[in-house]
Amino acid sequence: MQPVDVKRGDGPVVLGLPHTGTYVPQDIRTRLNERGRALADTDWNIHKLYDGLLEGATTVRATFHRYVIDANRDPSGESLYPGQNTTGLVPLTDFDGEPIWNEAPSGGEVEHRRETWHAPYHAALWEELDRVRHRHGVAVLYDCHSIRSRIPFLFEGTLPDFNIGTNGGTTCAPAITAAVEEVCRAAQGYTSVVDGRFKGGWTTRHYGRPEEGLHAIQMELAQSAYMSEAPPWPYLHERADALRPHLAAILQRIERLALGGALT
Template identity: 30%
Template sequence: MPGEMRTFEIFEILEPLSQTIPFVYSSPHSGRVYPPDFIAQSRLEGAAIRRSEDHYVDELFSAAADLGAPLLFANFPRAYIDVNREPYELDPRMFDGALPAYANINSIRVAGGLGTIPRIVAENMEIYARRVPVEDALKRIDEIYKPYHAALRGLIARTHVKFGFGVLIDCHSMPGNIRVSGSNIRPDFIIGDRYGTSASTDLSRFAMHILEEMGFTAVRNKPYAGGFITEHYGRPARGLHALQIEVNRSLYIDEATLQKRPDFDVVAGAITAFMRQMADYVEKFAGDTALAAE
C-alpha cells in the first residue's frame, strides 16, 4: 500500500539559506502519502492508484535550494486532489450531495475525469467504488488546495518584491509512451509556456536550447502546454514568468515497478545543470524588459 500515515504535512518547502535567484520551483503532483480513508474509498490498490503520480519529481529538482531558489512540493497525491486545476472543477456525477453553484462542472478536464477531485487515474482507471460525499470534496479544497496555493502565491510574491520579477518552474513528469501528435517524436522533455502567454518566448526557447545541448529531445507546448498553475501565475507583462517542464518518466524509473533506474542520479544531475544554466541566463538578461517588470 502506498502510504500508511494518518496525518501528514500537506506540503513542504525546501528553502535556501538565502534566496539568491528569482526562481520558484513547484512540484504539485509528486506527493505519495495516501490517506487511509482515501484508500478505503478507492477501488484501486497498490501501484494502480499511483499511476497519476509525478514519481520522484521533487527529488529530481531538489537541488533548487542549493542553487538559491525555494522548492514547494506536495505530499498529498494527485489522485486525492489536483492543485493544477481550478479550485472547483468538479464532476457532479462523482458526488453524493449538491455542489456549490460556482463549481465549474463543464470544463474539458472535468469531462475527461481529471478535475480538481479526479475521477480516474491514467489509462482511464476509475478511482472510486462509490460516490464521494460532497462535504469530503469541499474539505479537501479548503484544507489542501487553498493552503498549497497560498504558499505558492507567497513564494512568488516574495520573489517578485525582492528581484523585481520572477520565474516559476512548474515541475512534472509524463508517461514514456507520449508522442508528439503527427510524428514519431518521443520527447524527453516538454517545455510549456501556454503558447507564449505565460512566459517570455526567449525564456522558453532558451530552456529548450539547454536541454537539446545536453543531448535530450525537447519540444515546446505539444502535447502539454501547461495547466492551471502555469496559466494562472504567468503574467509576463508584470515580470512574472511561468514555465511548465515535463520529464519523461522512462528516463529515470521503471514504469512497471515504479522503481528508480540506475540512471536516476544522472538525470537528476542533468536537471540540476539545467536549473543552473536557467539561473545564469536570467541573471545575464535581468535588465531586459522581456524579463524584468515593466
Template identity: 30%
Template sequence: MWDFREGELFEIWEPAEQRLPFVFNSPHSGRTYPRCFVENSRLDQFAIRRSEDHFVDELFGCGVDLGAPMLTARFPRAYVDVNREPYELDPKMFDGRLPPYANTGSVRVAGGLGTIPRIVAENMEIYRHRLPVDEALSRIEMIYKPYHNALRKLIARTHTRFERAILIDCHSMPGNIRLSGSGIRPDFIIGDRYGTSASGELSRLALRLLEDQGFSVVRNKPYAGGFITEHYGRPARGLHALQIEINRALYIDEATLKKKPEFALIAKMLRRFFEDFTSEATSSACDLSLAAE
C-alpha cells in the same frame, strides 16, 4: 475523514539564502495516501499511484542547492489536483448539489481529471461509489487553498526581492507519449501556454540547453501547461511560469515504479541544466521583457 496531520500536506524547501529569482514547484509528487481514500478506492495500492509524478521532487530539488525555494506536495494528485481551477468538479461523482460557481463543463472534468479526479492514468476509475459533496469541498478548503496560498507567498516574496520571479512547475509524463503524426518520444516538454505565461526567450533558452545535453525537447505539445502555469504566469508584470515535463521512462521502470540505474545520471544532467539555465536567465544578456509571441 481527515487523515493528514498538520504540516504533512506539503513542504517548503528553503535554501540557506535565496540567490535566484526562481521558485520551484512540484504539485504532483505527493505519495502520502490517506487510509480512508485507499479503502474507498477500487484500485490497489500500486494502480492508484499511476498518476504520480514519481521522484520529480528529488530530480528538481537541485534548485534549492542553487539558491531557490521549492514547494513540494505530500498529498497525492489522485486525492486532489492543485493544477486545476479550485472548483473543476464533475457532478456525476458526488451525492448532493455542487455550489453554483463550480466549473462542471471543462474539458478536464469531462476527461475525469478535475480538481477531485475521477480517474488515474489509462482511464482507471478511482472510486467504488459517489462521494459526498462536503468531502470534495473539504479537500479544496483544507488542501487546495493552503497549497496555493503557500505558492503565492513564495512567488510574491521572490518578486518583491528581485523585481521578477520565474516559476518552474515540475512534472513528469508517461513513457509512451508520442508527438502526433511524428512518432517522436520527447524526453522533455517545455510548456509556456503558447508564449503567454513566460518570455519566449526563456522558453527557447530552456529548449536549447536541454538539446545541448542530447535530449529530445519540444514546446507546448502535447502539454502546454496547466492551471498553475496559466494562473501565475504574467510576463508583462515580470512573473514568468514555465512547465517542465520529464519523460518517466528516462529514470524509472514504469512497471515497478522503481528508479532505474540511470536515475543518478539524469539527476546530474538536470542539475547541470539548471545551473546553466538560472545563470543565463538572470544575466543582463537575457531579455525577459518580451511578454508573448
C-alpha cells in the same frame, strides 16, 4: 500531515512540485478501489531528480496525492484541455481511463478537500513567488512534472523526453522559452517539444504573468528518461545521472536571465 513542504532559497527561481506527494488520509484511502490505492499516476521520484540542481532555489512541494485533489487543476473544476481526455480536480479515473473509486466523492467533499489541501498549497506557492519577486524584482516558477511515456488514453505514440509548457508563449518571457528549448535540443539522445500535448497546467497558466514580473514554465518529463515505468517505479541512477546535468543547465540558464535583468 501538513499539505505543503517549503524549503526557502534566496534565488529568483521557485520549483513547484504538485504531484510528488503520496499521502492519502485513511478515510479517503478506504474509498479508493485497488487500482486507485496503487497511486500509479504519481510524479514518481521527481523531487529526488531535481534535488540539489540549483543552489538557492526555493521548493514548494505538495505532500498529498493527486487522487485526494489535484493541485495542478483549476479549483473551479474547469477542464485544462477541453475536448481531450484528461483527469479532473478530483480524478474519477486514472491516466488509463480506469475508475479508481469504490465510492466517488460528493461535491461537498470536493470543496472540503479544496479548502484543506489545494488552497494551502497555492497559498504557500504564492507567498514564495511574491517573496522572491520582492527580493529580485522578478520571480520564475518552474513547475516540475513527469508522466509515463506511453499512455494511449491521454495521447498517441510515445511522449518526447522534455515537454516544455508555456500555454502558447503566454506564461513567460520568450527568452525563458528560448533558453530552455536550446538546452533541450542540445541534449544528445533526448527528444523535446514546446507546447505539445502538455502546454502547462493550471499552476503555470495561473501564475504566469510576465507583465507583472511573474514568469512560469512547466517541464513534463517522460518517466522513461530517468526511472522504470512499472511498479514499484524505481529510480534508475544511471539514466537519472545522465539527465540531471541537462536539468541543471536549464535551471541555471533561467536563473542567469532573471539575475541579469533580461526579464524586467
